[in-house]
Amino acid sequence: MKVIVASDHGGINIRKEVLDVLNDLGIPYEDIGCECETSVDYPDYALPAAERVASGEFDRAILICGTGIGMSIAANKVKGIRCALVHDMFSAKATRQHNDTNVLAMGERVIGPGLAREIVKVWLETEYEGGRHANRLAKIAEIEEKYRA
Numbered sequence: 001m002k003v004i005v006a007s008d009h010g011g012i013n014i015r016k017e018v019l020d021v022l023n024d025l026g027i028p029y030e031d032i033g034c035e036c037e038t039s040v041d042y043p044d045y046a047l048p049a050a051e052r053v054a055s056g057e058f059d060r061a062i063l064i065c066g067t068g069i070g071m072s073i074a075a076n077k078v079k080g081i082r083c084a085l086v087h088d089m090f091s092a093k094a095t096r097q098h099n100d101t102n103v104l105a106m107g108e109r110v111i112g113p114g115l116a117r118e119i120v121k122v123w124l125e126t127e128y129e130g131g132r133h134a135n136r137l138a139k140i141a142e143i144e145e146k147y148r149a
Contacts, residue, residue, distance in 0.1 A: 006045040011064025046074035068107035096126035
């Protein structure tokens with residue numbers, strides 16, 4: 001598994017925690033920033049990460065901003081991306097088991113570093129269950145095709 005990680009200015013501290021988890025687990029990753037304390041636009045970081053997952057270059061992405069909301073909205077505009085905004089352990093597990101998410105979004109102003117580390121571990125280590133969920137994902141793909149520009 002290869003992971004791409006990005007944050008805007010509101011997610012820098014949690015992004016560093018995420019990188020530590022990836023290092024601890026021995027998972028290869030690319031960190032595409034940001035490295036600034038001044039305000040930047042989250043789509044400028046969410047879009048390239050999501051595109052690189054959609055292209056197959058990376059298996060998954062982890063995105064962090066102040067709330068995670070903006071990053072998740074931007075990432076979900078990319079065809080083939082299933083990004084979930086997660087702030088608890090149950091959702092981290094369920095979104096992998098049931099939705100086969102390939103992008104995780106979190107909010108630094110919502111969760112602390114310890115919880116962020118645990119969410120990332122669970123999300124990375126949980127497998128997609130398939131089965132009854134596959135039909136639901138197929139329906140999501142049909143919606144995506146219907147509204148594709």
